[in-house]
Amino acid sequence: MIDISAWLREFRYRFLLFVSLPVLLGAAIAYMYYPVDFSLGYFLLSVIAMLLLHSGTIIINDYFDFRSGTDILNQSRTPYSGGSGLLPENALKPWHVLLVGAGCFGLCIVIGLLIVLARGPAILVIGFAGVCLGVAYTTPPFKLCYRGLGEIARLAATPLIVFGAFFVQVPVFSLPELVSVYPALFTCLVASLPVAFLNAAALYIFEFPDYEADRQVGKNNLVVKLGTKNASYLYFLMQAAAYGSLILALLAGIIPWPAAIVLLLIPASAYAAAGLFKHNAEAKKLLPYLRATSNVYILASIIMVLAYILRF
Template identity: 25%
Template structure:
């Protein structure tokens, strides 16, 4: 897509900056936490649909905020150089969004996330305020610092796995089971595959920009192995469902595992260049398949 086809600060420009395709990654952990809570709901803590909707909305808004923050700060650091970039074009680097407008949007969406998240205190208690603050702080720290020192993958496991799955479950049940915690880690691992393939594609430009991602640190061959093994690990972590006789919730993600292995082989074959964007899209699809399979499997128990 050429720069001059997008009018500066237009609706189309903001839509591209928001990266709506990434919202599936935000939805999956909340989906899994919601499905677990729904199947575990009791007469004391019955499932609340309003709370579930708020969890989804908060996750979506925070994902958009993270995308804008990433766009802005990577541009300011010079990471998204147009002539070198292999991934999808970014709004600030392309001139689609001005830096002043992006700063105002980040402030506005951060405030919107606070407004959406505040009512969750009615369901999960005032500790939800602390959780919200942590999410917002690390939303900024990921792009500005953590991703540059190879800690981005840990943050993905925490903020796309442990926190959204466990907190979504806690809001509905006021507790957190071992089963939920294990599946929260599995959710984080599945989502981290997206970061690995993204950083695998950008390993050369990241290294040149001083961005020492995990892929840069461990090298391409070990990164390919990491991509494969986190998918395998996530699938087999689902064996925790067998303890409670949730056989479908364990078996159905086998569909995801097959798709994950196919994507791994494609990624290994392509190895480098813009063609890896196909693997990025495939991985995003796989994440959604995983969340859907786990959630439907739970409902079928």
């Protein structure tokens, strides 16, 4: 009998919003520049494809983290870190999890190809890159998150999602058409940077409670490579890059001024950074700072989306 509650936990539904927000941002920018081309149907399909890609990534990650032993050793699991915990609890069978993860990737590819046929080949390039990053994140022989490359992959993923959502709404079938939308693409890039750094910072701080288990099995992400103390400085730099890129974009007039409301979140980011510097090696005390970082990313992304909507 299928345990629905267990599978809901396996899909880590709290993180589905993480990947939906960049899709909203890319679609909002596309609508601002090219409102006539906007398609609600293809927007919904792009959201579903993104959710499937993200679900496949985290489910496959759960499977391989279980196989490596890090989720079994982890005694500091939080709602934000340590995987779902379902495989160590024997609540789900490993091969079922692997099969569902692969199925999510398969459905994502099918929907993506349908969108490509209708909305242009640019989506194929971006979608291919996204699927490659998702598969390579944990799957051997790539195992990016075991080699200190997972953080870079996550940072790159947000602009990719924004660009992908844009091209879903703005079909481009030739090089001249691509050149003609350059101003909007530049806006996508600049607008995605603050969101990308905040997203990367959130997913990065989630690694800290797993430090000991990850270190023991050789999951050499950047927190393990740097050690929790030095890794805390990189977290601070990610936050600084987020707000710095936002301020520069505001001053250059590339991002609408309502996005300046994001700067009101700086105290929350400072709170999380101070807590991380103080408790970086104390996994049980990190939960408030994980939650604060997650909330900052979500709120900042919503504000960015609304900044473009309010400009219409």
